[in-house]
Amino acid sequence: MGDGDWNDGMNRVGSGGRGESVWLGWFLYATMNRFASLCDRVDERADATEWRSRAESLRVEVDASAWDGAWYLRAFHDDGSLIGSAASRECRIDSIAQSWAVLSRGADPAKARAALHAADELLVREQERLVLLLSPPFNSILHDPGYIRAYPPGVRENGGQYTHAATWLGWAWAALGDGDRAARIFRLLNPILATRTSEQVNRYRVEPYVLAGDVYSCAPWIGRGGWTWYTGSAAWAWRLGVEGILGLRREEGHLRIEPCIPRDWKGFEAWVRTGDAQIHVVVDNPNAVSQGIAAFAVDDVSLDGNSVRIDPRATGVIEVRVRLGSPRTSERARSTTEA
Numbered sequence: 001m002g003d004g005d006w007n008d009g010m011n012r013v014g015s016g017g018r019g020e021s022v023w024l025g026w027f028l029y030a031t032m033n034r035f036a037s038l039c040d041r042v043d044e045r046a047d048a049t050e051w052r053s054r055a056e057s058l059r060v061e062v063d064a065s066a067w068d069g070a071w072y073l074r075a076f077h078d079d080g081s082l083i084g085s086a087a088s089r090e091c092r093i094d095s096i097a098q099s100w101a102v103l104s105r106g107a108d109p110a111k112a113r114a115a116l117h118a119a120d121e122l123l124v125r126e127q128e129r130l131v132l133l134l135s136p137p138f139n140s141i142l143h144d145p146g147y148i149r150a151y152p153p154g155v156r157e158n159g160g161q162y163t164h165a166a167t168w169l170g171w172a173w174a175a176l177g178d179g180d181r182a183a184r185i186f187r188l189l190n191p192i193l194a195t196r197t198s199e200q201v202n203r204y205r206v207e208p209y210v211l212a213g214d215v216y217s218c219a220p221w222i223g224r225g226g227w228t229w230y231t232g233s234a235a236w237a238w239r240l241g242v243e244g245i246l247g248l249r250r251e252e253g254h255l256r257i258e259p260c261i262p263r264d265w266k267g268f269e270a271w272v273r274t275g276d277a278q279i280h281v282v283v284d285n286p287n288a289v290s291q292g293i294a295a296f297a298v299d300d301v302s303l304d305g306n307s308v309r310i311d312p313r314a315t316g317v318i319e320v321r322v323r324l325g326s327p328r329t330s331e332r333a334r335s336t337t338e339a
Contacts, residue, residue: 001075006096006165007133009148009157016078023074025062026100026107029055059106071115072097072107074134081143084134089142093122094134096165102172116172120181123169129188130217131166134159137218154218156226161215163189163233167240174244174260179290182245183262189237191225211237246270247291248281254307257322259283260291267324277314287325294325 001014001021013019032055039048066073074084074094084094098119101107107115123132137159138149151158170185187193195201195208206212206225213230216222243249247259248270255272265285272279287294298308298320308320 004146005075007148007157009146009151010075010083011146011148012144013075013077013083013146015146018078020076021074022062022066022072022076022084023094023096023100025058025066026097026104029059029062029106030100030104032058063107063111066097067108067111071118072101072111077143079143083143083145090136090138090140091134091145091159092136093118095119095123095132095169099165099168099172102175103168113176116169116176119169120173124185124188125217126184126188128217128223129194130161130215130223131163131169131185131188132159132217133157133162133165152218154216154221156214160217160226163211163213163215163230164236167233167236170240171244174240177260177291179245179260179265180262182240182260186237186241186245194223210234246283248272250310251307254309255279255281255320256307257281257283257296257320258291258293258306259322259324261285261324263288263290274310275312275314277311277316277318279308279310279318279320281320281322283322283324285324289324292324292327293322294327295321295323297321 001010001019001024002017003015004011004013005021005024014021032051036048036051036055039045039051068085070086071093072084073082074091074097076082082088083091084097086092098115101112101115123135124130125132137153138145139153141149148158154160156162166185166189170182170189173185174182189211191204191208191211195204201208203223204225206228210228211230211234212225212228213233214226216224216226245260246268247257249256249258255274261268267282267284269283270281272281293306296303296306299318306322308318
């Protein structure tokens, strides 16, 4: 972990060179696998094999050593002391070790799902519209994690809502196919919905049209927004909404459409501009499901896939219609083979 991973406030967890970050293990696993795919594309097969082998060794070690019984640990201090354990007095659970157990696809599936449920139960405070980074906050010097403890309890990374990480929790729910919980997280993060009354405005105290990078969670500042105009959080929230929930992704010259929406949505429409053309996406959800493509058509022509090629020379409007429901037989067979 060194002097901090994503959470640089934990700058004394591994400053001696022996501390380990569980979140960084998941993230590194995902990164090495993506890099292996890049090696495949440039015909560096030996490098791809080596990176996948290293990634798998890391995955096995993280999954074996970091499981705490109901969720994953966050980190190990230089002296081996635990962060993010059920036995911990502070930081019993940390959000990103759970969300990336899912997003990396590295954790045992049953453990990953259980860990995400634990994070949802212990870190999401719906009445106060908060999605916490960790809980409880650091407030002692038993094992000094670093300057994160200099923040008052519930402020910024020290047990507040750190919005960047909260979007990952929502995206992890989408990755598990739970559109209800993914959209619930998105709604809790939406500043417009946090400022609908005078009382809410007085509590939030920052611009309702800008996503706050953090929101405080402890008295007397519960619900007060912190840094705004913070592009990292805004960008991730945009991706959660557009890519994670609506399922609209540009991939290798195609627009891939793979929604994960709340079951009570009847569907949605979206317009995607590409050069001089527009792709008009209409998604229908007659079966009240979150995901699964039952029919996919481009300009009234049925297709087996769920993507449309983006032609830079195209003009006019391309109509794409998607019907959600039970996946088609061919799609189910292909998914099983890939798994």
